[in-house]
Amino acid sequence: MRLKRKEFQVISQKERMYFMKAMLDRSGCISCGLCAETCPEVFRMADDGVAEVYQEDVPESAEATAVEAQEGCPVSVITVD
Numbered sequence: 001m002r003l004k005r006k007e008f009q010v011i012s013q014k015e016r017m018y019f020m021k022a023m024l025d026r027s028g029c030i031s032c033g034l035c036a037e038t039c040p041e042v043f044r045m046a047d048d049g050v051a052e053v054y055q056e057d058v059p060e061s062a063e064a065t066a067v068e069a070q071e072g073c074p075v076s077v078i079t080v081d
Contacts, residue, residue: 019057022066025077026050034072039065043078
């Protein structure tokens with residue numbers, strides 16, 4: 001009796017990884033800069049003085065600070081999922 005070899009699907013690392021996503025409603029931003037100060041890996045102050053997300057896929061190393069920026073936003077315009 002011959003055993004069948006199990007087939008395994010190779011999945012690239014990028015396909016396996018799930019990233020938190022950061023979003024910011026710029027129209028409600030009051031330009032306090034707290035998000036950019038708290039999590040500069042994800043948020044920055046744009047040339048117009050309003051905060052923006054420049055790294056939508058939150059790096060694993062910045063997940064905690066991205067959530068901290070969301071929780072600390074005084075006008076609650078940041079969403080990190």
